[in-house]
Amino acid sequence: MDAISFGTDGWRATLDTFTAPRVRMVGQAVATHLREAGHDAPVAVSYDARESSRGFAEELARVLAANGFDVLLPERDRPTPLLAWMIVDRDLAGGLMVTASHNPPEYNGVKFIPDDGAPALPDVTERIEANLAEPDPLPEPEWGTVEEIDFVDSHADHAHDLVADRAGVSRDDAFLDGVTVAYDAMYGSGRGVTDALLERAGADVDRLHCEQRDDFGGTPPEPSAEHLAELAECVRTGDAALGIANDGDADRLAVVTPERGYLDENLFFAAIYDSLLESDAGPAVRTVSTTFLIDRIAEAHGEDVVETPVGFKWVAEAMGEAEALIGGEESGGFSIRGHVREKDGVLLALLAAAAAQEEPLDDRVDRLFDEHGAIHQSKISVDCPDDEKTRVLDDLEGELPERVAGEAVADVVTKDGFKILLESGAWLLVRPSGTEPVLRVYAEASSEERVDELLDAGRDLVAPLV
Numbered sequence: 422m423d424a425i426s427f428g429t430d431g432w433r434a435t436l437d438t439f440t441a442p443r444v445r446m447v448g449q450a451v452a453t454h455l456r457e458a459g460h461d462a463p464v465a466v467s468y469d470a471r472e473s474s475r476g477f478a479e480e481l482a483r484v485l486a487a488n489g490f491d492v493l494l495p496e497r498d499r500p501t502p503l504l505a506w507m508i509v510d511r512d513l514a515g516g517l518m519v520t521a522s523h524n525p526p527e528y529n530g531v532k533f534i535p536d537d538g539a540p541a542l543p544d545v546t547e548r549i550e551a552n553l554a555e556p557d558p559l560p561e562p563e564w565g566t567v568e569e570i571d572f573v574d575s576h577a578d579h580a581h582d583l584v585a586d587r588a589g590v591s592r593d594d595a596f597l598d599g600v601t602v603a604y605d606a607m608y609g610s611g612r613g614v615t616d617a618l619l620e621r622a623g624a625d626v627d628r629l630h631c632e633q634r635d636d637f638g639g640t641p642p643e644p645s646a647e648h649l650a651e652l653a654e655c656v657r658t659g660d661a662a663l664g665i666a667n668d669g670d671a672d673r674l675a676v677v678t679p680e681r682g683y684l685d686e687n688l689f690f691a692a693i694y695d696s697l698l699e700s701d702a703g704p705a706v707r708t709v710s711t712t713f714l715i716d717r718i719a720e721a722h723g724e725d726v727v728e729t730p731v732g733f734k735w736v737a738e739a740m741g742e743a744e745a746l747i748g749g750e751e752s753g754g755f756s757i758r759g760h761v762r763e764k765d766g767v768l769l770a771l772l773a774a775a776a777a778q779e780e781p782l783d784d785r786v787d788r789l790f791d792e793h794g795a796i797h798q799s800k801i802s803v804d805c806p807d808d809e810k811t812r813v814l815d816d817l818e819g820e821l822p823e824r825v826a827g828e829a830v831a832d833v834v835t836k837d838g839f840k841i842l843l844e845s846g847a848w849l850l851v852r853p854s855g856t857e858p859v860l861r862v863y864a865e866a867s868s869e870e871r872v873d874e875l876l877d878a879g880r881d882l883v884a885p886l887v
Contacts, residue, residue: 425553427546430732431532433521433856436473439529444477444519448484450552451517451533454545455490457552460514460536463491463565467504467572468519469610469670472635473529474498477519481531482567487558490514491565495572498610498633500671501532502765506576509538509761520610520670523643526636538761539741540734577618580768583759584622587700588775595623600778603664603677604770605629605652607642611671615767619665624774627661642669644753646683649675653682662777667766673753674766676773680783686753687712687798689773692785693755694747696776698722703746703758706739708732709837710800710850710863711751717793730837731852737762751798797869801876802859805887810853813860814838816886817851825849826871826878849875851883860887 424438425447432447433439455464466482468474475498482492493507504516515535521528533541533549541549558564582592590596602624606612612631619626629652630638640648644666656664656677664677676684684692691714694705698718704725707715716726727743729735733754740748740762749755754764757772776782790796805813817839823830825841834840838852838861847866854861860883864875 425550427532427550430522430540430734431518431530433524433528433530435527436529441477441480444480444531445484445556446553447531447549448481448517449488449554449556450549451515452485452488452490453552453554454549455514456488461490462512462514462536463493464514465493465504465507465511465516466519467495467499467501467516469521470498470608470633470635471521471526471529471669474519477529477531481517481519484556486565486567487556489559489563489565492567494567494569496569499572500610500614500667500767502672502761502763502767503572503576503614505534505538505761505763505765506579507572508534508536510575510579512536518670522670522672523641523668525641534763538763539737540763542734542738573614576767577621579760580618580771581621583768584771584775587697587772588779589700597774597778598623600774601625601627601659601661602774603627603629603652603655603659603661604631605644605649605664605666606631607640607644607648607666607669608632608634608637609642609667609669609671611667611767615665615667615671615770618767618771619774622771622774627655627659629655637669644668644673644675649677649683653677657682663773663782665770665773667770668753671766672764674769674773675753676782678781678783681786684782684786685798686751687714687796688786689753689782690749690751690755691715691718691789692782693769693772693776694718695785695789696779697746697757698724699779701746704743706736706743706745706748708736708750709834709840710852710861711749712796712798712865713846713848714789714793714796718789721792728834728836732855733764795867796865797867797872798863798865799869799872799876800861800863801880802854802857802861803880803883803887805853805858805860807858809887810860813883813886814853817883820882820886822882826874847871847875849879851879
């Protein structure tokens with residue numbers, strides 16, 4: 422069906438398109454895919470805090486049960502990473518998550534997570550799309566069961582023990598004792614989960630927006646700088662060592678610090694990788710849009726970096742192949758070795774607090790700049806209809822310049838769009854958004870002024886082609 426398309430991270434749409442009949446078709450397509458793949462284990466279905474999400478989750482559960490699968494549901498909305506961990510921990514056939522992540526409340530969405538707990542790759546989502554059909558239930562005596570279970574405790578035990586082990590402390594120790602963390606759930610599914618995990622490890626938690634509100638307080642649950650001013654002010658004027666916010670389904674996080682306020686996700690990635698390398702070893706996986714500071718840190722420790730297209734599914738795939746210590750992307754999604762290969766803003770919140778206790782994140786970033794040079798990054802969007810993106814990129818291939826903003830081009834990487842590498846180590850990236858009708862233009866350089874120059878050059882290069 423044309424209205425249902427699995428993009429970068431599942432199918433999302435406004436509620437005039439994301440309807441119960443179409444959701445049931447997705448449930449049937451997943452059931453057919455699982456049967457064809459020989460799966461007969463239970464399937465988990467979870468959902469975020471949107472008003473419509475529980476009802477859609479129940480629709481999916483009924484369709485799966487009518488196809489003979491036992492179904493596990495949480496007792497309330499729960500984060501996506503808890504679903505991914507549940508799948509692996511209980512050897513399930515897979516899971517469905519009803520969420521539109523950071524989108525406003527008039528959206529909803531659904532994504533399928535296979536039995537390895539990592540995001541579904543295109544070969545899987547294409548098979549699901551090919552199987553879209555009206556539900557075709559078995560005779561009622563052959564239906565599976567639908568059971569509500571706890572999704573929190575197993576994930577919390579694993580996350581706590583994993584971070585304690587990496588910190589080199591006893592799992593029984595309150596290893597965040599004396600650390601104050603300000604936590605903003607943005608009225609999403611991280612409430613009562615991320616903050617509880619931090620408290621379990623000994624942290625004092627100052628809570629913001631940790632109630633359920635179907636409208637997310639009038640602000641989309643996107644943990645961006647413009648939406649986290651209250652959290653930043655709480656950290657700046659209070660006793661918190663850092664502030665942490667999750668997006669709507671808590672698979673991503675953002676961090677604010679006393680000195681910098683909103684900490685660019687690229688810098689957070691660098692700080693966490695540097696912290697992990699103090700007690701462990703291994704390569705990093707990053708997307709084409711993520712900072713080269715990761716590469717500089719890796720090189721200093723004799724490690725490699727794997728670059729992937731944008732999308733955590735590609736990061737997850739590369740993490741498995743490279744046995745990576747960490748994988749992440751500049752939009753705030755990360756996972757680490759020893760965990761499921763799905764981005765997890767709950768686990769990373771605990772890891773961030775542990776890293777901040779070892780060395781304040783502001784100090785760590787300052788040190789990394791001293792050791793490896795300052796790096797700045799930003800991005801802009803250029804409007805482009807979805808059906809024009811391929812044509813524009815084809816035209817751009819023939820227009821790639823030999824110089825950008827007065828600097829010679831050293832190389833062009835084509836893993837995802839066009840990443841123009843400059844002789845100074847700066848770069849400019851043009852790629853199509855997988856979720857919006859725009860082209861993204863990214864730039865990284867040693868100063869904010871140079872980044873702005875590169876972004877202007879990127880806009881001038883792309884805009885005439887749209």
